Amino acid sequence: MSVDRPHQLHVQVWRHRHRRGVPPAVRQPPLHPLLEYLLMSTHYANYEKNRPGFEKLFRGLSDDTWKDAIELIKYITTRGGEMNFGTSALGEEDADAPNFELYELQSIAKALDMEKKLAVEAIRIHSEATRKNSKFHDPEISYHLEHEFMPKQRDIIRKLAGYTTDLSSLLDGPDSSLSLFLFDDYLTKQ
Amino acid sequence: MKYIVVAVLLACSVALGSAVLQCEHKKPDIPSDWIDMVDPCIRKMRGQIEEELKAAMQYMAMGAHFSKDTINRPGFAKMFFEAASEEREHAIKLIRYLLMRGELTSNVSELIKRNLMPKTTSWTSAVSALKDALNLETTVTKKIREVIKVCEDNPTNYNDYHLVDYLTGDFLDEQYHGQREIAGRVSTLEKLMEKHGALGEFLFDKKILDGAV
Ligand SMILES: [Fe+2]
Numbered sequence: 001m002s003v004d005r006p007h008q009l010h011v012q013v014w015r016h017r018h019r020r021g022v023p024p025a026v027r028q029p030p031l032h033p034l035l036e037y038l039l040m041s042t043h044y045a046n047y048e049k050n051r052p053g054f055e056k057l058f059r060g061l062s063d064d065t066w067k068d069a070i071e072l073i074k075y076i077t078t079r080g081g082e083m084n085f086g087t088s089a090l091g092e093e094d095a096d097a098p099n100f101e102l103y104e105l106q107s108i109a110k111a112l113d114m115e116k117k118l119a120v121e122a123i124r125i126h127s128e129a130t131r132k133n134s135k136f137h138d139p140e141i142s143y144h145l146e147h148e149f150m151p152k153q154r155d156i157i158r159k160l161a162g163y164t165t166d167l168s169s170l171l172d173g174p175d176s177s178l179s180l181f182l183f184d185d186y187l188t189k190q
Numbered sequence: 191m192k193y194i195v196v197a198v199l200l201a202c203s204v205a206l207g208s209a210v211l212q213c214e215h216k217k218p219d220i221p222s223d224w225i226d227m228v229d230p231c232i233r234k235m236r237g238q239i240e241e242e243l244k245a246a247m248q249y250m251a252m253g254a255h256f257s258k259d260t261i262n263r264p265g266f267a268k269m270f271f272e273a274a275s276e277e278r279e280h281a282i283k284l285i286r287y288l289l290m291r292g293e294l295t296s297n298v299s300e301l302i303k304r305n306l307m308p309k310t311t312s313w314t315s316a317v318s319a320l321k322d323a324l325n326l327e328t329t330v331t332k333k334i335r336e337v338i339k340v341c342e343d344n345p346t347n348y349n350d351y352h353l354v355d356y357l358t359g360d361f362l363d364e365q366y367h368g369q370r371e372i373a374g375r376v377s378t379l380e381k382l383m384e385k386h387g388a389l390g391e392f393l394f395d396k397k398i399l400d401g402a403v
Contacts, residue, residue: 035243035302039298039299039302043294045285045286045294046292046293046294046295046298047220047289047295048217048295049295066275069250070250070253070274070275073250073253073257074257074267077254077257077258080259082258083251083254085247085251085311098299100298100299101296101298101299103214105211105213168211171211171213172211176211176212176213176215177216180215
């Protein structure tokens with residue numbers, strides 16, 4: 001998955017105007033890749049793929065991601081910070097051209113990777129925010145991550161992990177085509 | 191973090207002879223004569239999706255700007271965040287249209303190529319942001335007209351009546367109504383600020399927040 005692509009929203013630097021000392025440049029949980037889920041959803045909505053369940057799953061992830069991005073910007077400003085639209089946050093590896101036209105199991109695995117990556121980044125920020133001996137100790141950020149960010153992330157990851165388990169075993173059967181049809185149908189009802 | 195994707199790719203690719211995972215399936219044999227959109231028009235439509243997303247990001251930057259504690263204009267922030275989401279919806283509408291016409295079966299990954307990050311991220315006043323918004327919409331309107339032109343009349347001599355009607359009746363309609371609304375706001379705010387600069391903007395912001403103007 002591509003990380004450095006410019007259409008992703010990125011990290012911001014916190015301004016700690018109300019505290020003493022040099023404001024540390026702390027990275028905020030990066031916003032989800034804003035448009036990648038939209039492209040994944042689009043792929044499943046073409047007449048050849050025709051998987052309304054997968055379309056709905058990725059469209060839902062895309063909508064949530066968009067709303068989260070706006071909420072995150074608002075949150076940053078509640079802390080006297082401002083959104084930086086310039087720099088990149090999500091991982092540096094993976095220089096391959098992005099590909100969002102994947103088979104069903106692969107696409108869910110990719111989504112799971114993206115969500116885990118976000119969780120890992122949030123944990124990193126949390127550890128910085130709670131490192132009490134350093135100059136940067138920020139209980140409010142750790143509270144926000146613990147109560148707002150992490151529970152949502154936990155649930156998304158669990159859901160996607162469950163789907164990969166189901167799909168892996170379903171595709172290992174005699175008629176994976178029928179399995180996919182039924183799984184897709186199941187997704188339309190989620 | 192990439193392990194899962196890699197593992198799945200491996201699992202799928204070694205599936206060929208063995209009874210491992212079968213991810214790939216037979217490509218269905220569907221008649222393709224019903225797909226009648228022509229290339230120059232399709233390209234224009236794909237480009238317009240990027241335009242709408244670019245507008246979405248520009249509005250998001252405006253929302254972010256007016257949310258800052260040093261700017262503190264929650265009404266304008268709300269208005270621009272809503273505009274950002276609307277622009278994203280426009281992009282989705284265009285995507286849905288192309289899908290309905292049998293397009294986007296390939297090269298979906300290349301749908302967004304350009305840098306969508308906003309060029310401007312701060313404004314000297316609410317009036318200047320509103321004027322930028324009006325100009326942004328004017329640009330989008332022009333681009334939609336260009337799409338219409340190409341889809342109506344092109345070297346392949348294929349007039350895409352249905353798409354042209356959709357863009358004219360649906361998209362342009364919203365553009366013109368939207369532009370009139372923003373122009374009206376620029377007018378009211380500028381008049382308010384003639385004698386009462388700070389107070390004018392403060393009051394207008396709260397009016398927008400309450401949905402009163
Ligand atoms: Fe638009």
